[in-house]
Amino acid sequence: MTAYAVAHMRHATPGPWMADYLGRIDATLTPFGGRFVVHGGAVEVVENDWPGHLIVIEFPDRQHVRGWYDSPAYQAILKLRTDNSDSDVIFVDGVEYPHKATDVLD
Template identity: 35%
Template structure:
């Protein structure tokens, strides 16, 4: 079975409030078996302008990645992210 992934590209506009999103989303993601592979860190975008921060989360499978994103608990956290950052989110199935 293929793993599922979240790929997020984020530019934080309010760091204090964004920290609350991180505090709330981490236990939700981990509760769905998610594991942060990338969460910020050094990066280079040599070909096109991108957002400032990049996050990759691995889930046991695509369905679990979707279920976590659409859960009430994650959506409560996501509202904080959306209010305090510009972000793009992709949920994708990995290769088998």
């Protein structure tokens, strides 16, 4: 089942760390089949408040997400982000098609 790494980056301190991190992250995703599906960009807030940016990275399954995050290549750049930004990161499984809202009741 497709899985996602989702980050809500509320604040990032500008600096050279960002170019270093962004310049290296793509190579960490490739071995695990990861690809950006949302990477910042303008959001249209329709309810409440949304400070910051949304990042969503798709992977073939949860095992690939965990493999990427724990990989030496990603761990080598992780502190660039965590030391210079305020963000929440979660891993979540997608749903299989066709999925209905009531499926969560079973």
